[in-house]
Amino acid sequence: MNEQQRLEEMDAFSQRYRYDMDYLREFLRSSPEGFEKFANFQPLSMHREFLPLEVFWVSKLAAMQVADCGACLQLNVRMALEADVEPHLVRACIQGGSNLPEPLKDIFDFATALASYKNIDPVLDQRIGTQLDQRQRIELGVSVATASVYPTIKRAMGHTQSCSLIEIEFEA
Incomplete structure (x- = not known):
């Protein structure tokens, strides 16, 4: 091209x-x-082969909140809604994950810990192990790892943006 x-x-x-x-x-x-x-x-x-749609987007939105709080997060909100993720799930992610159903709350917490380079709580890791097989865990790792690339490049280039309120639009 x-x-x-x-x-x-x-x-x-x-x-x-x-x-x-x-x-x-x-x-x-x-x-x-x-x-x-x-x-x-x-x-x-954007690779998603084995992860359920909601798990992919919850992990992506959780990781994006660690990496970026502005335009890149808003972009991912729009893309999640366009992919038909329920708006209440997207809203729950943006509000810190506490209102997510328990299995998705675990995904949110796991993705946040991964993106923050924190030690994974062994109990959380065990719950993730019962939810996801190895292929899905790899895919979730890719989702989380790649979330930081775009905001990191933007910051390195001096294209930073202050935090802004994220719109949860019902029309993607």
């Missing part, structure tokens, strides 16, 4: 999700080769 096609793709994404893509445009202009490698990484951040 050439630079013009990449820019058109970014414009379409930006309009669809109301997300500022200026940092990625700058990345593309500054390092086309680096951006190409980044573009090859992007599908990994």
Whole structure:
């Protein structure tokens, strides 16, 4: 894909999700080769093969709250709603996970601990082990690990944004 096609793709994404893509445009202009490698990484951040939809998005939203409290989190809220995650589950994630059903609360807590590089409580780890098989645990790890890539790049480039209230929109 050439630079013009990449820019058109970014414009379409930006309009669809109301997300500022200026940092990625700058990345593309500054390092086309680096951006190409980044573009090859992007599908990994949305890979979901074995995880149930809600588990994927709860883990992604939990990790994103650790990594970012602004535009990237809002983008993921919009994407979760577009993927048909129930708005009350998305809202519960944004409110710290306490109103999630118990199995999803465990996922939220586990993903938050992973994203924060904290030790995993052995009791929580055991409960996760009964909920998820090894393939699902790997996939959850990928979901959490990739959540920090975008906000980290933005911060490194000086495209930081202060925390903002997150909108839970019922129309994705």
